[in-house]
Amino acid sequence: MTGDDRDSGLAERRGVDDAVVYQPAEDSGLLAEAAIDRAHGRVLEVGTGSGWVAQQIADERGLDVVGSDLNPHAARQASERGVEGVVANLLSPFRANAFDTVCFNPPYLPTDPDNEWDDWMEHALSGGESGRELIEPFLDDVGRVLAPDGVVLLLVSSLTGYDEVLELVADAGFAAEPAVEESFPFETLTVLALRRE
C-alpha cells in the first residue's frame, strides 16, 4: 500500500465517520470548560462522540483520558484525536474504582417514540421520551467505577428537566453542585459536579 492509498482511505473513512458521529457543539464546549477546571486523576468520558471534549482535557491538563462510545465510528474518531477509544455501552466494561473523573454529555433530547429515526445520530441525540433514558442507567452505575474521592461531571439541559435530574442524582447517592451554566435561546445548559454524599 502506498502512502497516497493510505491517505485517501483515511479521508474517505473520516467522511463517513463525520456523517454519523456527533460533532462538538455548545454543550461540548461547556462540558470541556468544566472538565478542564475540575478533572483530576484518571478520566473517562462516556459518549465521547468525536472525542473533542476528551482531547481538550488530555491536552489542557495532561491527564490520561479514555473516551467510550456505543458508536464504533465515534470511538475511532476519538482514537484519531489521541484519546484511548473504547466501544462500550455506558459504563458496563469499566472496573470498579477505575476513574477519578467521569464526564458525560448524554443524549438528552426528549423524543416521541413514533418519531425515533434509529440511526447513529439518533443514538447521539435522543434521550427517549423523557430525555433521561440514558441518564438513569448512567447514574445507577457511575458510583461503581468512580474512585472514592472522584467527581462526575454531567451535562444537563433544561429540555431534559433540571429538577428531575437533580432528583435522580440524589437517589443515586450524590450531592450536586453546578460547575458552569449557560443560557441559549431554547435551553439552559448546566454542568453538574457530583460527589458522593
Place this chain on the structure above:
Amino acid sequence: MDVVCCPLDKADLDLDVDDRDGEEILAGTLTCTECGEAYPIEDGIPNLLPPDMREEATA
C-alpha cells in the same frame, strides 16, 4: 488497558495480541476469565459491547 473488565460479569480479561506497534496493541482479543466471552480489538480499539449489542452495532 487496565481499566476494563467483562461487561457481562465484571471479571478480568485476558489479552491475546495479534498485532502491535510498540506499546499500542493494534489487533487482538480480550477474553473473559470467567465466562469465556471474547471481545475483539480492531485498529487499536477494543469493542467491549456485550455480544447481543455488538451484532446490532456492526449491522
